[in-house]
Amino acid sequence: MWPHSPLGGIAVLALSHALILYPTLRPNVQWLGDVITHFDTPRKEVWLTIDDGPTDDTRALLDSFAARGVKATFFVKGTLASQHRELVEEMLARGHSVANHSxxxxxxxxxCSPPARIANEIEGCNRALAEIxxxxxxxxxxxxGMKNPFVHPALARRGMRLIGWTARAFDAVVSDPEEIAARILPRLRPGAIIxxxxxxxHSLPSLERVIDAVHERGYAFVIPDDAQLRA
Ligand SMILES: [Zn+2]
Incomplete structure (x- = not known):
């Protein structure tokens, strides 16, 4: 009887929505496909990833990283990359890597975007970066960090992987470098993705605070190979 009752139908609908929404809204949940959350290394190494550029502070960041011997990966927005291609070129020239942040x-x-929009967001940034x-x-x-059931197929068609993280600080909202470092450091371990x-x-002072604290703990910043990435 249960599956035919209206309440049962609502329960099934709610459950099925929950089964889609949970892995969609929880960034590192793996139900929809692999999300890279760390990398394999025998050494005290971590991967610094920086989202949302290239922005006006890019050169200051690059100078600071050079002074500290840090290599990082910039997950950039395609529209900004096209507007500031010289900043993307400088990221690469100074030994960093760039990746797709839509x-x-x-x-x-x-x-909650449909397949065509997901594909356009991925493809548009790929095109911008390929051109530069x-x-x-x-x-x-x-x-x-949110993905839906259409993201992994779109990435797979392009031979791409979805990169999550080990440690984040909600530094889009939190602005105190000390608090940001305090959110990152407890999750520090070999192969961590920050x-x-x-x-x-607060981006530059926060990055410097985290970098210096990570160095104090004996870790180096590296960019891993594809083969080292783990879900
Ligand atoms: Zn972002």
């Missing part, structure tokens, strides 16, 4: 960064709607760098990125990070953002007044 074309327009629709933070509020990416998670001559190479198509292999890595994608979804806006605010995500922070650029483009805000």
């Amino acid at each position: 074309e327009t960064h629709p933070a509020g709607s990416f998670w 760098t001559g190479a198509t990125p292999r890595w994608f990070r979804a806006p605010v 995500v922070l953002h650029q483009g805000r007044a």
Whole structure:
């Protein structure tokens, strides 16, 4: 009787929505496909990833990273990359890598976007970066980390992988460098992926605070190979 009762139908509907929404809204949940959350290394190494650029503070970040011997990966927005291709070129020239953080960064709607829009967001940024760098990125990070059932198929068709993180600090909202470092450091371990953002007044001091604290603990910043990535 239960499956035919109206309440049973609502329960099934609610459950099925929950089964889609949970892995969509929980960034590192793996139900819809692999989300890279760390990398394999025998050494005290971590991967610094920086989202939302290229922004006006890019050169200051690059100078600071050079002074500290840090290599990082910038997950950039396609629209900004096209507007500031010289900043993307400088990221690469100074030994960093660039990856795809969508074309327009629709933070509020990416998670509920239909397949064609998901594909356009991924493809648009790929095209922008390919035009600037001559190479198509292999890595994608979804806006605010949310993905839906259409993201993995779109990535798989392009030979790309979805990159999550080990440690984040909600530094789009939190602005105190000490608090940001305090959110990152407890999750520090070999192979950790750290995500922070650029483009805000506190971005550079926060990055420097985290980098110096990570160095004090004996870790180096590296960019892993594809083969080292783990879900
Ligand atoms: Zn972002």
